[in-house]
Amino acid sequence: MNVESWTRFHSDLRHPYWWGIMGLIVIESTVIAIFLASYFYLWIVNSSTSRMSWPGVELPSIIYPSVNIGLLLFCGWSMWYGGVLIHKNKTKAFGWLAVGCCIVATLVLWFRWKQMLGLPFSYDENAYASFVWVLSGFHFMHVLAGILGTAVIGWLSFKGYYTEQRNLGVQIDTIYWYYIVASWIPVYFVIYITPRVQW
């Protein structure tokens, strides 16, 4: 088989990087799953032994976390649509969508910051409080990483590096944004919604 004329520009699941980013996402998802399993473990242990009523502190407001879901979904959409545009060689348009994604994601961070400062408990008050702080902080770090990475991708796009064929970096960044968005949803439900449900 002669492969001389084959393209070397792949950005889908034929490229090892696509699998590599999936590997990273599986690892990080397992980390989050174990955090959440630990959360329920402590809830069950405390309830079954009557050691502490869960969550044991005044519940945090869900306004900012809920608004952030919408904003994060916009980030995921903008990166997806940016990918559509770049396949049509509209690289500048993609660049502006990347800028938009970064701005909205920065808003997510600002809301998260305000939310954390306004929490009715500190991280050392009890185990529930520790989970809220650590999981929100963990996700904060991921959004920040997403912003920085997307800023670089956007910059390269404006400089003309990406084309309708050479856009692997865009695809990888987009997949990571999907993960940032998707990971917030279970975290949000577990730490903000489940303590409100009357079981």
Next chain:
Amino acid sequence: MNPEEKKIQELEDTWINPPGFIGWLRIVNQTNIGIRYINTSLIFFFMAGILGVIMRAQLSSPGNEIVGPEMFNQIFTVHGTAMMFLFAIPMVEGLGAYIVPLMIGTRDLSFPRLSSFSYFVFLIGGITLFGSLFLKVAPNAGWFDYVPLALKEWSPGKNIDVYATVITFIEISALAAAVELIVTILKQRAPGMSMARMPVFVWSILVMAFMIVFAMPGVVVGSVMLALDRLVGTVFFDASVGGDSLLWQHLFWWFGHPEVYIAFLPAAGVVSTIIPVFCRRALYGHTAVVLSMVAIGIISFGLWVHHMFTTGIPDQANAFFSVASAMIAIPSGIQIYCWIATLWTGKPKFSTALLWCMGFVIVFVMGGLTGVMVASVPFDKQTHDTYFVVAHFHYVLIGGVVFPLFGGVYYWWPKFTGKLLSESLGKWNFWLVLIGFNIAFFPMHLLGFMGMPRRVYTYLEEMQWGPLNLLSSIGSYILAIGFLLFIVNVVWTYLKGERSGNNPWGAPTLEWAIESPPRNYKFVEIPQVNSMNPLWDEETLLPATTGMRTDRREVLITEILTGKIQAVEILPTNTIWPLVLAVATGVAFIGSIFSPWWFVIAFFLVFLAITGWFWPSKPWGEGRDV
């Protein structure tokens, strides 16, 4: 220069390693990284082994004061931690990084820069752990580092901070290597090498890598929580405010038990590779062995609570995990029967490599039998935390991991260096280790029955543990001499070793089809594979393709199940950025021992390093096919 010579020269130039010390730091070639992994993990193995000998010297007679109680705590903790995190995992991953690409007929791992990064992380983490011992601030709560002992209140020094941060740091290395191995195995096998034709060793590495991906996050989460509890003040493990000490045990053993099989499965892959070669027949029950490996990989995630039988968890949970623990003996037993059947029906040539495998079968079966014993809750409650358990896991880990890995080193040494290790020195090496090991560890079963607890730095003469401890210590000295002979063998071979040729054992897998040691590009042409044992079944290997460019690092991408050609991709070249990223990550974790702000600072250093890593070098070209 004819066209073939020109092509080879161009491949040499494209895949060249940069010269000098800075160049050495920039190399990303898989054989170089693999050898670094193997060498470094062997050095850590010998360092941790010396700690073991010091412990045995201390325990050789009652009332010894060679080391005091605090130093003894640090020594046994670093011994266990180093053997598991700095020897077992990196050694099997290093062997995988070196052998797998050659065995599946590709030119490099999928992410060469990631392999360089993971090696430097491993190296920095290892140096930090041993460095802390020299500074007398090493972890001192045992390799499983139970809370509440490991919390700030009971361990106020920096010792446990070193554990909590360095362990997560080292796991980054293991996780990166695991992803790399999975993708390489799934996507870069030579055309025609379907899953069914994949060598057993490659299967074992694939299962191991998947296990790492799902097991390691357990200890990552646990040690992050521990580090935060100690350094920031969160309360995940504080039972007075909703935390729980047993949470740590669950998280640790979620990783810790699969970890045994993470180390064992590649070792089983080595044995499944060596036995057929020296018996001159295909492996008996290839499919059964592969399915057993997959079964072990899955079942091993359902056993972790058997480390916690004495913690007061409900009887029903004990019963479930007891049955699951006994169940894993079934796939393990199937493998052992297949190896015995291969030996039985073949014509074994008892080379040193095969001897290590034979030793493995005997020692591992003994460790497995005591494993079935401690899987029983009533028995475990009697022997928990005694020397019986110490004997059991050394039979499993030295028998099940160290013996096969040394067999693998003897087997693949000609591929690594182009020279054969001395067979006569090798046999001395093997027999001294086998004899020394059994003298050192068999008496520990009896000491456990006599009630000697593990992790005591000394004992009273009236306990009557002295004679068996002395015997055990003498065994450990013989064991140490046995391992020293390996170093002697390496030096002797370096100086006077016999040239091996490309395939000294007449082995059937692809790594033996190329030069020893391999050129940086490995294969001039990627071969077409038509059987499970290509070098036994085919007279000549035919190239799978034409038209791959030689002026850049191209590899073939194939379909996961069938091995059909799917694409051609270009791999990145040598760079310093993986080292920079490893150092930045090290600042984040090791700096956290002193202040959490180091993590924040290093976050931005990591971003800069990643940007440098992926920044496209100019000229950028058209960015499309012309």
